[in-house]
Amino acid sequence: MNHLLVVQLARLGDLIQSKRLLLSLAAQPGAQVHLCVDASLAAFAAALFPFAHVLPLPAHATGGATPESVFTAARHTFAQLQEIPFSAVYTLNASPLSYAIARLFPPEVVCGYSCPNGQPMRHPWLELAARWTRHRLSSPLNLIDMWAHLHPSPIAPQAVNPVATPAGQGRIGVVMAGRAQRRSLPVPVLVACVEALFRAYGGPTIVCLGGKGEVPLARQFGRQLSPHAQRKLEDTTGRTELLDLMELLPTLDCLITPDTGLMHLATHFGVPVQAFFLSSAWCFETGPYGLGHNVWQATVPCAPCLETAPCHHNMACLAPFSQPGFLGHLAGTQAQQWPQGLTGYRSALDDLGVCYHPAHGTDAGVEERTSRRALLAELRLHRLEPAAKGAEALFQEADWMLP
Amino acid sequence: MHRVLVILPLYGGSLPIGRYCATALKDLGCLVETFEAPEFYSAFQALQGLKVSSDRQNFLENSFLQVVSQAILAKVEAFQPDMVLCLAQAPMSRQALQRLRSMKVPTAMWFVEDYRLFTYWRAYAPLYDIFAVIQKEPFLAELTAAGVANPLYLPLAALPALHAPTPLDPKDMQEYGAEVSFLGAGYPNRREAFARLVHHKCKIWGTEWEDAPALAPLVQRGGARISPEDAVKIYNGTHINLNLHSSVDANTLVSGGDFVNPRTFELAACGAFQLVDKRSLMGELFAEDELATFDSMTDLEEKIPYWLAHPEEREALCRKSRTRVLADHTYQQRMRTLLDFAKEHLPEFGTRPEAPMPESIPPAMQKELQDILKEHNLPAYASFNDIITALRHKEGVLSSAETALLFLDAWNTLYASKE
Incomplete structure (x- = not known):
């Protein structure tokens, strides 16, 4: 063995x-x-x-x-x-x-x-990863794939998680908050986003998810929902353990969440994710894995920031999530202009792993990220990539010369 | 428990002395790490073989020494020693010494060289907190005048675990045995002196005997460097070990200098007989009847036949000199002197806070803990930090108990301070 x-x-x-x-x-x-x-x-x-x-x-x-x-x-x-x-x-x-x-x-x-x-x-591969994560905007590889490529021949990205598919039971999940408060939407903004998706999904049951610490948030959330949505609210915060969630999550049509462990658990079951990434959260590092997920990524000039550093920009990354153009898009109306500082990504897979294609808004790092990703593809998949550029910025003398 | 980082030189005569110091410090219950500068020596040799301009060569050598110095500083940062002990020619840059001073890490240099020949001491001595030397006046006064706060006279010594009476088997006796031998480098005075003794068919061991045609038939192993272990065999296999202190002056063969060389102590500790030239500092280290000495070439030439003809007298003298060395001149004693001197003169020495053994070691684990202490040659009073340091530096795979201790230390680092 x-x-x-x-x-x-x-x-x-x-x-x-x-x-x-x-x-x-x-x-x-x-x-x-x-x-x-x-x-x-x-x-x-x-x-x-x-x-x-x-x-x-x-x-x-x-x-x-x-x-x-x-x-x-x-x-x-x-x-x-x-x-x-x-x-x-x-x-x-x-x-x-x-x-x-x-x-x-x-x-x-x-x-x-x-x-x-x-x-x-x-490990040299992790040494390289430490190098590329210093330039987060162009970060070329998700954490799942970074670890996977420690293995000389990891399984295909398509074999990791099922393609995201709604369970069809008329239920959507809402993760109240992640561990880092700054990476989660404040309740009024979350309410607006959930209301928009509530309309888009045709008025499903809204299942509040979270631990004991999120119980007050869930109450606050419930109080601020519209009466119609309130009637559809099912608050499970503080009453579910991880093993319970393994039964609950597969019943959902989608999960609305910041960058959390529950988001990754949802992708494990193929539950479609509507992920809200702001502050220090960066989908190119820890976004949802698999096909069929949406990431709403704050792309204001100061994002992604350092979780440990104080914000001197009055949480500018929050503003786009309240803009009518975004909420209208979530609700499926799309009447207003797409807001600045926000990019809507759709998850995709290539031979290297998961990637995210911008469907709405702009992606300032796409060119450099694509080049770096091609460099990594050459390194791990052993093939020529014409898009591979900027090798001198990623590779150092020690890679070339030392054993 | 004191932690001492011993910085070895890249090569040369002080290298084995550095290793003896490390062994002696361990014997005294210190936690010791050595900086293995000799492992960098081949890189230095490669630079020397480049055949480039002297300016470029000089630049590369200095750059190399800066890298090695940075490696030493990194080692200091990781090991957190109470003292950094450098042996003569240790690759420690001025910048690194200044950095250690600003970090309040005590430094000591044991300058086991002749200050008249190695005059570079002036540029470096004031940067060390303790500057130990093998000569007395006028050197000690000159050191003080140069700004050395703590000069210390610390004569050389022997390591009894290595320098011991060692019977040779017939094969070794064939190779190492002789009536008269000399082991050492071919300094000018020695070349001249031994050229007068060729009729004794003396065996000459050691390096730098090229260009001495008269001695060529006597030089063993083509003038290769002799290991400390082989030196002990040579000493033990020889009836009369010649011990002529080195001098660059070929006109004064028996120089009558001050310091006593390491060979004097090593031969004595081996219980091997030596004929050694008189030195001005010898009288306070050995009594008249503990060593056979000579003070001129004529004296030497007269005494060789006498001692060859009197083996019982040789043995009696050897017993006395060995007893004296074991009593007063071991590296353990020298290191004890150095540590006591540091305690007395350096306010920062030994002030590193000691973490007590945590109560978290369950009684059932105490036995394994004792085994770990024993294996790492740590005293029963070793602190938790000392044990962790020893485990971190241990080579190879750790046991589950050792790994659990490292894990607990990491856990404490991550969480204990946040509680």
Whole structure:
């Protein structure tokens, strides 16, 4: 048996975005895939990726974790891991936790973030990724594909998620907020967008989704909806666990969401996504994967920004989402002019992975992004790409000269 | 527990001494890392072989040294030593030394060279917090005048774990054994002196004996560099080890200089017999009856036959000199002196906060923790940070317990400070 391990210690979204790599590994002859995740996500990961043997680690400071419990639990899992003769170990997070775990295995089997003889190292591919993500506007590859291409021959992008198709049950989901508040639409703006889509979908049931923290938001949201929409409201916030959502999401005709883990879970089931990306969220990095999704991406000059940096632009990226031209488009009326600072993208797939084509508005980074994507296609797909330009900006001397 | 980063030179005679210091510091319970400058030496040699203009050559060599210095600074940043100990010719740029001073990282140089020959010390000595030397006056006073805050006289020594009596098997005896031998570089005074001793069929070991036709038949292994391990075999296989201190002056063969060379201590620690030239600082390191000495070539030529004819007397003297070295002249003692000196003179030395062992180690893990301490030669009082540092620097695959400790440390870094 070919034992392969993926160590993914980040949160829900990143776990789901490891899917293409996991599927690629599972497709290898005689493969047994093992997956290390934070203990809080272990049951969910096992349900999401039933082919994988999931091992929990206390990677997050949740659930009353203490140093003693962390040490004991980690020691237990590491002892299990050392019993398995892995032929490859994929450590996906640039975190001191990943570097620590990498020490458990012979350096030659570790791919990703490794630490041979105590020297932290990035796989050349991840080194390249760190370089291209410094120029986010022209960022050429989605996170799912970045991880997937650690594998020499990842499965086809079309085989990752089903083509987005409405469930036909007259229900749309609304994710109240993501982890970063600035990346979510404020309630009045969200209400306007949902009302527009409510009209476009012919008055479906509106299912509010979120954890306990989103309960007040959902109440506020409900109060601001039109009476007609209020009558169709089904508030599930604070009452659903991840495993419940695995049953709920497939019943939806679409999911209205900021850049969240639930968005990625919806794409896993082929639920059409209407994604609202603003502030630091950038669809070319973490947009919905698969065919048939819409991304409404803020493209004001300061976007995408840094999540950790304060906004000195009075959240200018929010304004386009309230413009009549956009809301009219969402509702299907399209009478008004498309607003500045917003681009409507439609997800697409090519041989490299997911990409996004502008259907509305402008895309300032498209030329450079296309060139860079072609450079990456040459590198990973081993073929000539006439569009490949700007190699000197992406590749450095070390790529060319050093082993 | 003190952390010491030992910076080895790229090559040369102080290189093994640097390694002996690292070993001795470990024996004293320090957490030690060495900066392996010799691994960069081949790159330097490649630059030297370029056959380009001297200006360009000079520029490239300086650039190379800057890279190596930056590597040292990166190592300091990662290891966070209490002291950076450099051996003579350690590739540490002035800029790097200034950076360490601004970072309040104490630096020490053990300048195991003759200040009269290696005069570059003037440009560098004031940049070190401690400048240890193997000579006394007028050098110590001159160092103070040059702005060195903490000069220290620190004579050379031996490493008993290596420099020890070693019986040779017949094969080794064939190769290394001799009535009279000399091991060392072919300085001008030695070439001249040994040319007068060819009738003893002395074996000559070491480098830089080219262009000495009279000695050519005596030079072993074509003048190759001799490893410290082979040196011990040569010392142990020889009835009389000649130990003539080096001098660039071919007119004064027995120079009567001040410092005592490392070979004196190493031979003594091996329990090997030596005939060594008298030095002005020798009297405070060895008693008259602990070493067989000579003060002129005539004296040397007279004493060789005498000592060859009196093996019992040789053995008695060897026992005395070995006892003295083990008592007073080991690298462990020198490093203890250096650490004590640093404690006394450097306010920053040893002030790095020690993280106590967390209570998070379950009782069941205590045994494994003890095993980790033992394996890494760490004392029982080692702090959690020291253990983590040792694990980070360990080569190869870690055990599940070791990895769990690293994981816990990473977890603490990520979350503990935010609670």
